[in-house]
Amino acid sequence: MSGKHILLAEDDPHIRLSLSIILRKAGYEVTTAEDGQDALEKITGLNNTHNSADLLLTDIQMPGISGLELIDELEKMDILIPVFAITGYGDKQTVVDLMRRGCADYIDKPFEPQSLLERLPLIFKKTEKVRMEKEKQTVQLAHEKAELDRQVSSYMHNFEKLREQVDSAVGAYQNLTHIQEKSYKVSVAYRHQPLSDLGGDFMDIRNTPTGCDILMADVAGHDMGASYHTVLLKAFFDENCRTGNDGRSFFSLLNNQLLENGKNERMVTAIFLRLNVEMMQGEVVSAGHPPLIRFLKEI
Numbered sequence: 001m002s003g004k005h006i007l008l009a010e011d012d013p014h015i016r017l018s019l020s021i022i023l024r025k026a027g028y029e030v031t032t033a034e035d036g037q038d039a040l041e042k043i044t045g046l047n048n049t050h051n052s053a054d055l056l057l058t059d060i061q062m063p064g065i066s067g068l069e070l071i072d073e074l075e076k077m078d079i080l081i082p083v084f085a086i087t088g089y090g091d092k093q094t095v096v097d098l099m100r101r102g103c104a105d106y107i108d109k110p111f112e113p114q115s116l117l118e119r120l121p122l123i124f125k126k127t128e129k130v131r132m133e134k135e136k137q138t139v140q141l142a143h144e145k146a147e148l149d150r151q152v153s154s155y156m157h158n159f160e161k162l163r164e165q166v167d168s169a170v171g172a173y174q175n176l177t178h179i180q181e182k183s184y185k186v187s188v189a190y191r192h193q194p195l196s197d198l199g200g201d202f203m204d205i206r207n208t209p210t211g212c213d214i215l216m217a218d219v220a221g222h223d224m225g226a227s228y229h230t231v232l233l234k235a236f237f238d239e240n241c242r243t244g245n246d247g248r249s250f251f252s253l254l255n256n257q258l259l260e261n262g263k264n265e266r267m268v269t270a271i272f273l274r275l276n277v278e279m280m281q282g283e284v285v286s287a288g289h290p291p292l293i294r295f296l297k298e299i
Contacts (some may be wrong), residue, residue, distance in 0.1 A: 005052070058086065213272070
């Protein structure tokens, strides 16, 4: 681990000198500070150069700014540097405070220089592992952001296409709900006031050999999904008029189609009216729709 830069903060000049000599002989670059304030100023100054400190080796009991206060100040300044603390023997509360602050390691006075030197490589190895993990996470986040940007771009492209489809669907929906009042075997008068340009409101009439079939339906929602159901209703109603099935058979087939295709997440209510003008009879089948209102007229 030679070449690593250690900032040594120690107020005792004899200990500071001896430790700096030991560390330099072990191959470390050493910058010394005589107290916490001096250490804070030198760390911040080195951070503005290409030779920032790789480790803070600091005594805890120092005049002015203590070792704990120094760690707190560095955190406030968002300066990330591993800390190796020198503590008084048996000072358990200080050890607890150091661990809470994320201190890399600590050593009690008095200590053997060799014990200090043996711990340093472990700290640097752990620090390097954390650094590489952070770089890996940064690269991963960059890839995720790029993928997110790509997906957003794709979604925006699809959104523009969908908006074009919505504009087209508005016209198609208006055609679906338009009825020619004078083209059927019965007199028809109707008013249609949709809540929005797209929706599930539907009404249609088809002539039959004996009269006509009328379907009124409402699909929950006023969006593309509701319009899909409206198209489905029209397709099934057209086919039912060809086959001549009654209202119960029509709703049974429609319900099965909705269930098989997973399109049953929306509520669909409808009423089927079959008029036989020859027999002057009417058949009504309701699927959850409000009942018809019948007005009697004397003939």
